[in-house]
Amino acid sequence: MFESLKKKFSRTSEKLEEELIEEAEKEDNLQEESGKRFSFFSFGKKKEEEPEEDESNLLPEAQEEIEEEPVEELVEDEETVEQEPVEEIAEEEKEEGSGFLSRFRGGSKKEDEVDEASEDEESGEEESEEKSHFWSRNKDKKEDISADGEAKGGLFSFVREKTISEDHVEDILFELEMELLQGDVAMEVANAVVESVKDDLVGKKIKRSNDITEYTFLALRNAVAEIIDIPGKSMTEMIEAKKAEGEPLVVMFVGINGTGKTTTIGKLANYYLKKGYTPVIAASDTFRAGAIEQVTYHADNVGVKIIKHQKGSDPAAVAYDAVEHAKAQGKELVLIDTAGRMQTNTNLMDEMKKIKRVSNPDLVIFVGDALTGNDATEQAKKFNEAIDIDGVILTKADADSKGGASLSIGYVIKKPIMFLGMGQGYDDIMEYDAEWMLNQLFSEDEEAATAEE
Known part of the structure; x- marks a missing residue:
């Protein structure tokens, strides 16, 4: 039911996000951080409360691991650690998932050098992929969407605040108005929706890409809420x-x-x-x-x-x-x-x-x-x-x-x-x-x- 309008509303959000990200990329005003990118529809869902992780067992487990391998013995085995291949060290650190215990497991100077080298390699890969990441993201629309409407993986953040201007939304809102008219929405209603969305969006300050999706969702929802809620007795x-x-x-x-x-x-x-x-x-x-x-x-x-x-x-x-x-x-x-x-x-x-x-x-x-x-x-x-x-x-x-x-x-x-x-x-x-x-x-x-x- 109402699938056509759902698609029109979501496209408006996507096009505005693409335009602002492209502009921020040209300004060298982007950085990528790990996290989840919300879809347009995830903002309308009531999320189930996730159970809080029981942290009471974390410290005892850490303590047990430390007690099993005393610090003195680990230091004595320093030569053995130095002889281990770099790949095994990297695998061990990945399994542990934290640098906290690795410091107690033979943290030698050579291991630190390996860490720095691997970090340099990773940063080099990130720099080489960063320029093409935006375009590849738009080409591959089938992202891994979870049940709550979130896309897994990295998301773009603006390094400096960006402000949505009339120029940013002019073409996009014109397209939305045309699509609403094609969906058999009356002319005066399409105009009212577009004007309300414009008033809500222009002047909004964007700090991260998810803000665009959220602001667009709220602007469209508020506009439609005013349209369809005509008071009257039942x-x-x-x-x-x-x-x-x-x-x-x-x-x-x-x-x-x-x-x-x-x-x-x-x-x-x-x-x-x-x-x-x-x-x-x-x-x-x-x-x-x-x-x-x-x-x-x-x-x-x-x-x-x-x-x-x-x-x-x-x-x-x-x-x-x-x-x-x-x-x-x-x-x-x-x-x-x-x-x-x-x-x-x-x-x-x-x-x-x-x-x-x-x-x-x-x-x-x-x-x-x-x-x-x-x-x-x-x-x-x-x-x-x-x-x-x-x-x-x-x-x-x-x-x-x-x-x-x-x-x-x-x-x-x-x-x-x-x-x-x-x-x-x-x-x-x-x-x-x-x-x-x-x-x-x-x-x-x-x-x-x-x-x-």
């Missing part, structure tokens, strides 16, 4: 408030044909039935052939009452009867199905306004298909202008790899996403959670974001 809270008043919550569903509006009504009836409420469905789509039979099928499957009239009857009258039935029977929720219509059809939009006027719904919800991307956003915008919708339900969100509608629709019409359809079954619906959405966009494994590359 439907469950509203049901409880109306129940306290002795009234049902009346919800009217609008949208064009083919978005899954009728199926969504069946899912919501099932969702709230399992929460202990008693819904009733109004079959107010009296124009489309088979619409009454379709919504009746869903009502029967989940086990809720349906109010319906003959085909071609007044849809507003059906909605009114359903509300009166709920009041008389003490039911807490009325779900009104309406005919799917294009947002450009003035006559049908007027008919929808009549249903709203007669039934007086507490919520008007637009149902859009997440796979249609910008089309869903434009449809919601037109419906909002015509009838003033209160919220959005996006269907087929589980199949949406681009994520454009999920990122855009609430921000454009300034109304919250309330539910997401996540599959074909009646249980495949979830209340929208902005934090969950952020985790979908930023916190998954890097391998999932690069699987299709």
Whole structure:
């Protein structure tokens, strides 16, 4: 889910890091130090706490080794140590992993000379490889990534602080904006994301290469968090408030044909039935052939009452009867199905306004298909202008790899996403959670974001 956006966000981080490292290399402003290089997605993961190493046994072990070979005997065997080949000495020191005990194991002058020679050889190798290391690193993208998203091996550090300037991010953010637009993100949303990221990044002081990844991750995450978190009451809270008043919550569903509006009504009836409420469905789509039979099928499957009239009857009258039935029977929720219509059809939009006027719904919800991307956003915008919708339900969100509608629709019409359809079954619906959405966009494994590359 949202794999396309994951790749776009991670590329922005990688390109900025490459540009700054290349510039630092030209300035002779790089040094390599041992450690782990974090990937873009590692910053979104909650790391498991690693158990602290028990150091209580370290000193006794060291003491035992010293006691087994007294210092006097080691000094007496100095000639033997001098006769040992250089390779054996190097192997012994590598196995010990510390220079602490090696000083007690025959630390002769000749051994010190061997150490200095090996260090000189290593430094010479580092200098010869340092110039080509940056380019080879970029050519070989398949690094050893651990489970927590860290790349093993060396990382680049800046010797002096570098400050991110507008010149550093200009081209990169332009590419990000183009890629967001290609991912069906609305123009104003793409602009808002890019401007927010620019404001966060420009002026940041970078000390090591990992800072670039972390700052980019946080800048993008903050920008998207502001976009997708539109405040609004949940439907469950509203049901409880109306129940306290002795009234049902009346919800009217609008949208064009083919978005899954009728199926969504069946899912919501099932969702709230399992929460202990008693819904009733109004079959107010009296124009489309088979619409009454379709919504009746869903009502029967989940086990809720349906109010319906003959085909071609007044849809507003059906909605009114359903509300009166709920009041008389003490039911807490009325779900009104309406005919799917294009947002450009003035006559049908007027008919929808009549249903709203007669039934007086507490919520008007637009149902859009997440796979249609910008089309869903434009449809919601037109419906909002015509009838003033209160919220959005996006269907087929589980199949949406681009994520454009999920990122855009609430921000454009300034109304919250309330539910997401996540599959074909009646249980495949979830209340929208902005934090969950952020985790979908930023916190998954890097391998999932690069699987299709």
